[in-house]
Amino acid sequence: xxxxxxxxxxxxxxxxxxxxxxxxxxxxxxxxxxxxxxxxxxxxxxxxxxxxxxxxxxxxxxxxxxxxxxxxxxxxxxxxxxxxxxxxxxxxxxxxxxxxxxxxxxxxxxxxxxxxxxxxxxxxxxxxxxxxxxxxxxxxxxxxxxxxxxxxxxxxxxxxxxxxxxxxxxxxxxxxxxxxxxxxxxxxxxxxxxxxxxxxxxxxxxxxxxxxxxxxxxxxxxxxxxxxxxxxxxxxxxxxxxxxxxxxxxxxxxxxxxxxxxxxxxxxxxxxxxxxxxxxxxxxxxxxxxxxxxxxxxxxxxxxxxxxxxxxxxxxxxxxxxxxxxxxxxxxxxxxxxxxxxxxxxxxxxxxxxxxxxxxxxxxxxxxxxxxxxxxxxxxxxxxxxxxxxxxxxxxxxxxxxxxxxxxxxxxxxxxxxxxxxxxxxxxxxxxxxxxxxxxxxxxxxxxxxxxxxxxxxxxxxxxxxxxxxxxxxxxxxxxxxxxxxxxxxxxxxxxxxxxxxxxxxxxxxxxxxxxxxxxxxxxxxxxxxxxxxxxxxxxxxxxxxxxxxxx
Amino acid sequence: xxxxxxxxxxxxxxxxxxxxxxxxxxxxxxxxxxxxxxxxxxxxxxxxxxxxxxxxxxxxxxxxxxxxxxxxxxxxxxxxxxxxxxxxxxxxxxxxxxxxxxxxxxxxxxxxxxxxxxxxxxxxxxxxxxxxxxxxxxxxxxxxxxxxxxxxxxxxxxxxxxxxxxxxxxxxxxxxxxxxxxxxxxxxxxxxxxxxxxxxxxxxxxxxxxxxxxxxxxxxxxxxxxxxxxxxxxxxxxxxxxxxxxxxxxxxxxxxxxxxxxxxxxxxxxxxx
Numbered sequence: 136x137x138x139x140x141x142x143x144x145x146x147x148x149x150x151x152x153x154x155x156x157x158x159x160x161x162x163x164x165x166x167x168x169x170x171x172x173x174x175x176x177x178x179x180x181x182x183x184x185x186x187x188x189x190x191x192x193x194x195x196x197x198x199x200x201x202x203x204x205x206x207x208x209x210x211x212x213x214x215x216x217x218x219x220x221x222x223x224x225x226x227x228x229x230x231x232x233x234x235x236x237x238x239x240x241x242x243x244x245x246x247x248x249x250x251x252x253x254x255x256x257x258x259x260x261x262x263x264x265x266x267x268x269x270x271x272x273x274x275x276x277x278x279x280x281x282x283x284x285x286x287x288x289x290x291x292x293x294x295x296x297x298x299x300x301x302x303x304x305x306x307x308x309x310x311x312x313x314x315x316x317x318x319x320x321x322x323x324x325x326x327x328x329x330x331x332x333x334x335x336x337x338x339x340x341x342x343x344x345x346x347x348x349x350x351x352x353x354x355x356x357x358x359x360x361x362x363x364x365x366x367x368x369x370x371x372x373x374x375x376x377x378x379x380x381x382x383x384x385x386x387x388x389x390x391x392x393x394x395x396x397x398x399x400x401x402x403x404x405x406x407x408x409x410x411x412x413x414x415x416x417x418x419x420x421x422x423x424x425x426x427x428x429x430x431x432x433x434x435x436x437x438x439x440x441x442x443x444x445x446x447x448x449x450x451x452x453x454x455x456x457x458x459x460x461x462x463x464x465x466x467x468x469x470x471x472x473x474x475x476x477x478x479x480x481x482x483x484x485x486x487x488x489x490x491x492x493x494x495x496x497x498x499x500x501x502x503x504x505x506x507x508x509x510x511x512x513x514x515x516x517x518x519x520x521x522x523x524x525x526x527x528x529x530x531x532x533x534x535x536x537x538x539x540x541x542x543x544x545x546x547x548x549x550x551x552x553x554x555x556x557x558x559x560x561x562x563x564x565x566x567x568x569x570x571x572x573x574x575x576x577x578x579x580x581x582x583x584x585x586x587x588x589x590x591x592x593x594x595x596x597x598x599x600x601x602x603x604x605x606x607x608x609x610x611x612x613x614x615x616x617x618x619x620x621x622x623x624x625x626x627x628x629x630x631x632x633x634x635x636x637x638x639x640x641x642x643x644x645x646x647x648x649x650x651x652x653x654x655x656x657x658x659x660x661x662x663x664x665x666x667x668x669x670x671x672x673x674x675x676x677x678x679x680x681x682x683x684x685x686x687x
Numbered sequence: 688x689x690x691x692x693x694x695x696x697x698x699x700x701x702x703x704x705x706x707x708x709x710x711x712x713x714x715x716x717x718x719x720x721x722x723x724x725x726x727x728x729x730x731x732x733x734x735x736x737x738x739x740x741x742x743x744x745x746x747x748x749x750x751x752x753x754x755x756x757x758x759x760x761x762x763x764x765x766x767x768x769x770x771x772x773x774x775x776x777x778x779x780x781x782x783x784x785x786x787x788x789x790x791x792x793x794x795x796x797x798x799x800x801x802x803x804x805x806x807x808x809x810x811x812x813x814x815x816x817x818x819x820x821x822x823x824x825x826x827x828x829x830x831x832x833x834x835x836x837x838x839x840x841x842x843x844x845x846x847x848x849x850x851x852x853x854x855x856x857x858x859x860x861x862x863x864x865x866x867x868x869x870x871x872x873x874x875x876x877x878x879x880x881x882x883x884x885x886x887x888x889x890x891x892x893x894x895x896x897x898x899x900x901x902x903x904x905x906x907x908x909x910x911x912x913x914x915x916x917x918x919x920x921x922x923x924x925x926x927x928x929x930x931x932x933x934x935x936x937x938x939x940x941x942x943x944x945x946x947x948x949x950x951x952x953x954x955x956x957x958x959x960x
Contacts, residue, residue, distance in 0.1 A: 391850055397956055405953045410946065417866055418847035427841035431833060432852055449833055463877045492851030536820075543821045547811045 144259055151534075152238060152266030155541055156231050156275040161224025164277065165550050165670065166559030168438060169585045171278035172592040173199050175226035178212035180598035188591070190602040191612045195317065195363045196373050198607070200585050201618055203372040207287075207318040208280040221595050226278045233286040234275030238262055240286070244293040245507065250469030253514060257471070260510035267537040270446040270495055270502045272545070273439070281499040284319035287311050288326055288500060292474070295333050302346050309353035313360035320376055321485035321497045328481045336473065370613035380489040382415050388490070391415050415490075422493050423483035423501060426452055434495035437556040441541075442548040446495055447505070448537050454512030455505070461515045462508060471507070478504040551670050560675035561589035563667045564645060567678055568594070568627065571643055571664070575680070577627040578637055580646030587622035587629040596624050634659060638681050648674040660685045693925050693940070696947050697871065698918050700954075701863040705911055707958035708859050717911040719746050720753075724896070724915035727757070728889055737761065737774055744781045749792050749899075749909050751785040754778040756895035764887070793902045794831040801827045835901040839910060842869065845917070858907040863914075865947040868921065870939060875924030882923065889919035 167175075177197050180188045189198050196203040211229040219225040245258040265271055274282040291311035298304035315326040334341055341350050367373045378384060389395070390411035397405060404410065422428050430452045433445035440446075447455070462472060478500060486497035513530060520526040554560075568577060568590075579586045591601060604623050607615065621630040632644055632651070638659040644651060656663065661679040669675045702721075706714050720743045727736040737758060744751040755778045762771040782789070790796070805822050812818035843849055846869055848862035875882060883890065893916035900906040900913070928936065 392953075394953065394956065396960060399956075401952055401956070404949050405956055407949075410949050413946070414847070414866055415850075417869075418843055418850040421842050421846065421869070422851055425841050425843055427837040427843070428852070431837040435852070452837075460877075490851075539817065540821060543812070543817070548808065551811050 141255070141259060145262070148259070148263045148266045149238060151538060152262070153235060155267065155272050155538065155545075156234055159546070160227055160231055160276060161222055163546055163550060164438075164557040165554045166557035167223045167226070167561065167589065167592065168278075168556075168558050169200070169588050170204075171223070171226050172558075172561075172588045173585075174204060174209050174278055175212060175216075175221060175223075176588060176592045176598075177204070178209045178226075179216055179221050179592075179595070180602070181209065182213040182216050184598050184602065186598075186602060188598055188601055188605055189612065190606040191609055194612065195367050196613065198372065198612060200588075201616075202375045202379070203613075205280050205284075205317055205319055207314065208278070208283055211283065221592065227276060230278060230282045231275050233283040234271060237271075237282075237286045237289055238265065240290050240293050241265065241503065244289060244296065244474075245471060247293070247296055248469055248471035248474055250467055250471075253468060253511075256514050256517075257507070257510060260513050261507050263534065264451070264506045264510045264513070265502070267448075267534065267541060268446075268502060268506060269433075269441060269444045269448070269541060269544070270499065271506075272541060273441060274496070274499055276545070277438070279439075279496055280319040281321065281496050284315055284322045285499050285503070287315035287318055288322060288329065289503065291315055291326070292329065292333070295330075296470070299337060299340055302340075302349050305341070305346070305349050306353040306356050309357035310360060313357040316361055317364045321500065324485040324488075325481055325500050328484070329477060332477050332481070367613050371616055372613035375616065377489075380491065382412055382419070382488055382490055391418070416487055419490075419492065420483050420487035423486060423498050424479070426455070428493045429455070429505065432493065434493055436491075436494075436496075437553050439495050441544040442552055444540065444544040446502070447509070448533075448540065450533055450537075451509045451512075454509045454516060456512070457515050458508035458510070458512030461511055468511075475504040475507050479508075554669045554671070555675070558584065558589060559669060560667045561586070562593050564676050564678070565590060565593035567665050567667070568643075568645075571678075573626065575626075575642050576640070577643040577645065578632060579627060579629045580632045580644070580650040581620070581622075581629045582631045582650055583647065587624060590624055590627060590629065594624065600625075639683050641681055641683055643678060643680050645676060645678050647676055651677045651679055689940075690925055690929050693871075693929070693943070694922055696944075696951075697864060697868045697921050697925070700865055700947075700950070701861075701911070701914050704861045704863070704954060705908065707954065708861055709908065713908060716747055717908045720750055721911045721914045724892055724912055725918060728892055728915055728919050733761075733765065733767070734770065737771075741774070741778055741781060744785050747909065748785045748788045749903055750912065751782045751789040752902075753895060753899045753912065755782050756898055757892060760891045760895060764891070792904055794828050794835070794904055795902070796904065798827055798831075831904070832901050835903065835906055836897065839897055839900055839906065839913065842872075854907075857905050862950070864917070864921075865943070865950050867939075867943040867946045870943075871921050871924030871928055873924070874928045875920045879923055879927045886919060886923055889916040892916045893920075 174197070177187045177199075180186060181193070186192050187194055187197055191198070195206050197206060197209055208229055212226055215225050215228055219228065242258045242262055245261050246254060249257050271282070288311075291308050291314075294304050294308035294311060298308055309330075312326050312330045315322045317323075340346065371378075379387075382390065385408065390408065392411050392414060394406055428445075429447050430445055430449050434440045462468065462475060465472075482501035482504065483498055486494045489497060491497075517523070517526045517530070564579075571577065579590065581587065590596070601624065605619075621628065632646060634655065637644060638661075643664070644661065651661070655661070656677075656679065660682045662682060664678040664680055666674050667676040667678070702718060705717065709717075723736075723739050723743060727740060730736040740754040740757055743753055755775070758771060758775045758778050762768065762775055765771060802824060805824065805827065808822045809818040812822070838844055838849075838854065841849070843851070845863040846866045848860045849858070850860075853860040875886075879885070893913065896910075896912045896916065900910055903909065929940075932940075
């Protein structure tokens with residue numbers, strides 16, 4: 136009977152997880168953010184030509200706007216374009232797919248590492264908490280590489296533990312650790328650290344005489360997979376992201392707490408980089424473990440959060456505290472205790488090395504230990520609660536409430552309030568461009584947006600032609616950090632509108648309501664072709680045509 | 688000597704920072720309730736310290752409910768029910784006397800702007816029951832209480848002055864403890880045998896303060912009342928940490944002294960400008 140209830144619960148949890156991640160995958164969030172469009176078009180270009188849009192063959196870091204993107208996600212999109220076409224659904228599909236694959240792997244991992252009294256319920260509760268996790272859902276519905284990278288990390292850890300029973304799995308584990316490394320920037324720090332601590336903890340098995348051959352094979356395979364990444368590791372392109380954001384570099388921004396008014400003899404102490412950077416790192420690190428950030432504030436980024444939702448639900452706070460106390464006090468939990476603490480302590484490091492406060496993207500690996508701790512808290516509460524049925528009933532109510540809350544935030548509020556943040560409107564713009572007079576040039580304003588990538592994506596512009604105008608010498612692909620401001624896509628040019636010159640030529644102008652304001656419309660006698668609206672009925676874009684003959 | 692030095696450095700930081708950042712009147716308005724609570728926690732005799740709690744609402748009306756909460760908890764944890772009941776009634780009477788002024792400074796006063804936002808959001812829902820569950824006036828109050836509660840339980844509030852997400856307005860974002868004192872707090876909470884039994888009074892005061900502060904529309908500076916229970920918890924942590932000084936602990940203490948001394952120097956430099 137208990138077994139049947141467990142299976143039914145598992146099926147319900149998986150269905151809920153599936154629904155919250157898959158429902159309207161390509162349509163919600165409405166719009167397609169430029170990074171999503173960029174990755175999609177790079178994949179499209181690779182699929183059709185074997186080169187990215189800059190004409191470079193199979194890069195290990197994809198040149199983007201002002202930085203470089205990790206390659207794994209883009210190579211995962213490429214074959215999908217053959218099946219689903221170049222759509223928002225396609226570019227978000229790998230995130231969804233690998234987030235769902237995380238479920239069975241995590242279940243097996245938690246079951247394997249948990250000691251007997253908790254073995255039955257903890258894996259199930261962990262999946263239950265994960266299925267409604269706002270944090271995990273956000274990055275399962277959008278094109279961010281972090282969820283795919285998280286899957287590879289969890290799989291690598293699971294295979295590592297599996298190898299302790301059957302050592303043939305060890306090379307597989309190193310392969311997935313090596314794949315996790317180029318999957319997302321954070322994993323360049325997390326994956327090696329986790330691997331290192333696991334090796335230190337289980338060194339007796341790994342360096343056992345009869346295992347040495349397999350250990351050596353695993354290490355070689357791992358290194359082989361990592362070689363392409365190592366080759367470009369010192370290039371400006373590879374380091375662009377880290378250099379721009381890390382707290383150790385003070386060329387662009389002084390560290391927090393810098394006293395600019397003080398120039399006295401104690402400057403090396405009070406404004407010392409060693410002091411301020413350590414303080415900043417500790418402050419950022421601690422924020423990833425702080426309930427205020429976890430349950431209330433979440434990520435401040437409009438695309439890395441949903442309205443009125445943090446990374447966890449407020450009701451989970453009590454269980455988090457309970458779980459944390461239980462985790463530290465108990466000695467009967469098994470190896471899972473070590474893994475939770477390891478991921479909890481290593482997880483925030485890459486994010487804490489960058490300036491952004493509580494970056495949920497860079498710290499996604501924390502979703503696993505923090506979810507397990509909440510599940511542990513629920514388990515402890517259920518065990519201590521006298522009225523078991525009532526306890527289960529309350530848990531079920533909270534579960535249903537949370538599903539509704541996610542629906543409310545993701546499918547209603549986010550769509551209405553944050554369409555602009557998700558670059559809504561470009562698909563409609565390209566639909567309209569297709570119906571414009573092709574003999575006239577089109578200028579798309581790009582003062583605030585990288586418009587060209589959206590146009591390339593939604594027009595499915597042939598990469599062969601685009602590569603001709605966008606070619607970069609392969610020798611400087613990873614080193615030249617120059618960024619073009621004007622792009623030519625057939626008869627479309629993306630650049631800032633020059634009102635003096637552009638109105639003297641008969642052509643179409645496209646821009647948002649700031650770039651083409653009502654005053655400019657009157658002043659330059661522009662004819663409105665079409666307004667494209669956000670869901671809140673404010674204007675997203677205006678398509679107008681110039682009237683040079685009527686200008687004085 | 689070492690213990691006393693560590694405790695001193697940890698404990699003096701918050702009052703000193705509060706003193707430098709405020710006028711004398713504001714400082715004493717908040718420091719006196721904090722000191723009364725410290726006296727309450729550390730006195731062996733219960734009667735006079737409990738009686739002194741009754742002075743708090745007269746010093747700061749925002750803290751009117753605090754004596755009610757603390758004495759209320761005390762009633763259930765001590766045997767002297769009659770005397771506690773009398774003190775509780777007096778505390779409740781003082782609270783009622785201050786009620787109007789207290790209520791006006793809480794999150795319960797209507798927020799017109801937030802109400803309008805809720806009304807607008809309601810229109811986005813497919814049906815009324817769902818809209819009512821997720822968008823209602825009670826949520827406005829609940830959101831404010833939880834914002835306060837989680838701000839007051841945020842380690843970054845105490846150790847880093849809310850960095851990296853300072854409260855934009857209505858908060859001085861003062862650092863309350865030297866940042867390296869986090870280890871003593873962790874030691875107290877997680878590694879002290881029978882911590883919750885030994886420190887039940889500090890925890891009761893801490894929870895009472897938390898409840899009072901969480902319902903205030905602005906808790907900045909008034910949160911100094913948390914200094915007393917935190918001091919007690921810190922002292923427990925320092926005692927536990929310095930019990931057996933392993934090598935890593937010595938290294939940690941070295942770092943603690945270096946960073947704390949710099950923090951103090953910075954405090955004096957900032958205050959002198």
